[in-house]
Amino acid sequence: MLVERSDKMQSYLEKLFLVEGIAFAIIGVFFFIFPLQSIISLSALIALMFMVIGVMTIVRSKGREGRFFYIFNGLINILFGLTLWLYPISTLDVLVLVYGIWVLVRGIYLTFLSIRNGYFGLNIYTAANVIFVIFGALVVFQPFKALISAPYFIGTALIITALGEIYLGIKLKNTYR
Numbered sequence: 001m002l003v004e005r006s007d008k009m010q011s012y013l014e015k016l017f018l019v020e021g022i023a024f025a026i027i028g029v030f031f032f033i034f035p036l037q038s039i040i041s042l043s044a045l046i047a048l049m050f051m052v053i054g055v056m057t058i059v060r061s062k063g064r065e066g067r068f069f070y071i072f073n074g075l076i077n078i079l080f081g082l083t084l085w086l087y088p089i090s091t092l093d094v095l096v097l098v099y100g101i102w103v104l105v106r107g108i109y110l111t112f113l114s115i116r117n118g119y120f121g122l123n124i125y126t127a128a129n130v131i132f133v134i135f136g137a138l139v140v141f142q143p144f145k146a147l148i149s150a151p152y153f154i155g156t157a158l159i160i161t162a163l164g165e166i167y168l169g170i171k172l173k174n175t176y177r
Contacts, residue, residue, distance in 0.1 A: 009063070010172065016060045017169030023053050025162035031155025038151055040088060047088075050081030069109060076102055096150045097143045103157050104136025110164075119171070128164035132157065 027049050030038045038046065054077030061070030080099070111129040114120040135157050139146040146153055 013060060013064075014169045014173045016056055017165050017172065020053055020056055020060075021162040021165030021169060023049055023056075023162075024158045024165060028155045028158030028160075028162060031151045031158065035151035035155075038155075044085055044088075047081040047083075047085035050077045050084065054078035054081060066113060069113070073106065092150075093143070093147055096139060096147050096153075099150075099154060099157075100136050100139025100143065100146060102136070103132050104140055107132025107134075107136055119168075124167045125164050125171075128160040128167075131160050 027046055030046065054074040057074035057077060058071055061067045061074065064070060080102070083098075107129050111120070111126075111133065114125060114129060119125050135153055139150075139153060
């Protein structure tokens with residue numbers, strides 16, 4: 001009975017990784033197709049998706065190692081979504097900087113986590129984490145230049161996040177089957 005419950009939970013977690021990855025990919029593609037409009041016109045949709053992803057991340061934290069990071073990451077997603085929803089235009093410069101800091105911290109943390117858990121190597125997950133660190137640093141240290149190219153930075157980071165989440169979902173599936 002306990003093994004069956006664990007298998008169901010594992011299957012649920014695999015699906016959450018995949019759903020989260022697909023959601024991040026959809027948001028990322030919007031930023032490339034409608035660069036300026038996505039920041040202004042689609043901010044409500046993007047905000048809603050970030051809030052849903054934040055809730056999913058918090059739900060996924062249950063019983064996981066590094067639970068604090070998942071909860072923190074989920075809360076950041078929810079706060080980012082709420083800020084976009086409430087102040088789409090007036091907070092653009094601050095949002096870009098906050099997003100840059102979030103991507104930088106996330107990239108550093110996930111790199112250390114991947115080294116510790118044995119995921120570090122020549123794979124999409126490691127490449128995504130390294131790119132997060134680079135993108136985050138570029139945005140943090142060049143915020144005005146990043147503001148101009150923000151839709152492309154954000155879109156790229158979200159698509160890379162999607163690839164990393166989908167990779168982990170598939171890796172979990174293959175590891176436990």
